Amino acid sequence: MARITAGVGSSHVPLLGVAHDQQKDRDAYFAPIFEGFDWTREWEKTEKPDVVILVYNDHASAFDMKIIPTFAIGCGERYKPADEGWGPRPVPDVHGHPDLAWHIAQSLILDEFDMTIINEMEVDHGLTVPLTMMFGDVAEWPVKVVPLAVNVVTYPPPSGNRCWALGEAIARAVASFPEDLNVQVWGTGGMSHQLQGPRAGLINKEWDNDFLDGLVGDTDRLRKVPHIEYLRETGSEGIEMVMWLIMRGALGKRTKAIHRHYHVPCSNTAIGHIVLRPDNGESFDTRDSTAASDAPLTA
Numbered sequence: 546m547a548r549i550t551a552g553v554g555s556s557h558v559p560l561l562g563v564a565h566d567q568q569k570d571r572d573a574y575f576a577p578i579f580e581g582f583d584w585t586r587e588w589e590k591t592e593k594p595d596v597v598i599l600v601y602n603d604h605a606s607a608f609d610m611k612i613i614p615t616f617a618i619g620c621g622e623r624y625k626p627a628d629e630g631w632g633p634r635p636v637p638d639v640h641g642h643p644d645l646a647w648h649i650a651q652s653l654i655l656d657e658f659d660m661t662i663i664n665e666m667e668v669d670h671g672l673t674v675p676l677t678m679m680f681g682d683v684a685e686w687p688v689k690v691v692p693l694a695v696n697v698v699t700y701p702p703p704s705g706n707r708c709w710a711l712g713e714a715i716a717r718a719v720a721s722f723p724e725d726l727n728v729q730v731w732g733t734g735g736m737s738h739q740l741q742g743p744r745a746g747l748i749n750k751e752w753d754n755d756f757l758d759g760l761v762g763d764t765d766r767l768r769k770v771p772h773i774e775y776l777r778e779t780g781s782e783g784i785e786m787v788m789w790l791i792m793r794g795a796l797g798k799r800t801k802a803i804h805r806h807y808h809v810p811c812s813n814t815a816i817g818h819i820v821l822r823p824d825n826g827e828s829f830d831t832r833d834s835t836a837a838s839d840a841p842l843t844a
């Protein structure tokens with residue numbers, strides 16, 4: 546049976562892909578950002594997930610104003626990095642898991658989530674930057690990826706509550722897949738950022754860290770945060786954070802944080818990162834970067 550063993554949250558700032566691709570990731574500006582992912586890169590080497598269900602948003606690369614799916618699932622064999630204006634990133638192609646993806650699509654649709662099915666597309670920084678942050682410089686990505694695209698670009702995006710419920714439905718779908726697979730769910734995007742207009746550069750450290758707190762334990766208070774609060778408190782692009790709630794919903798009633806990182810500045814944004822375990826009473830963590838302190842780790 547397939548199992549969801551962990552959830553990962555991460556920003557997907559495109560500048561980090563550029564910094565990595567140009568070997569600048571340990572320069573003074575980028576080092577404090579990338580250092581927060583070193584723990585996760587080591588951890589992933591021992592976790593060895595078979596598949597990542599990678600919740601992300603496309604930024605007008607695969608979709609544009611002609612077609613705007615609210616929730617879409619990639620059922621293809623392979624996805625190439627998109628050209629976002631400077632040529633495609635020099636990173637490996639992303640390999641899908643069509644059998645698991647079609648199973649999840651069927652389960653979600655029969656569970657009344659009307660997914661769009663994608664068989665062919667290119668993937669942009671929303672998907673490739675988190676892969677780089679978690680796996681670094683590799684000849685092939687060490688996991689198969691089921692891309693799960695969410696519209697957070699054109700109003701109206703889905704509600705946080707709907708995203709959480711989709712995560713719960715993904716957990717049901719994975720649990721009914723007969724093959725023994727180690728599956729992670731990643732939620733990407735955010736944290737607070739506004740890229741345009743008079744409030745460009747808006748950062749809200751307090752709100753971001755409260756959001757990270759809300760992903761841990763058995764609270765589901767983040768389900769009820771309305772769009773207008775993301776907009777007001779975290780800027781126009783902060784709404785990307787609803788995608789983290791799909792990851793959170795997939796982890797079940799309780800979670801435990803085993804790693805957490807937050808840093809400002811990163812381009813015009815705040816960068817956040819968290820690694821969660823479903824917390825069902827089993828203690829299968831041998832390493833826990835948050836164990837030294839009960840206090841949340843903040844910037």
Ligand code: DHB
Binds near residue numbers: 558559604782
């Ligand atoms: C930027 C773009 C993004 O899509 C994002 O999530 C954060 C930052 C940027 O262009 O800096």
Ligand code: FE
Binds near residue numbers: 604671734735
């Ligand atoms: Fe984005």
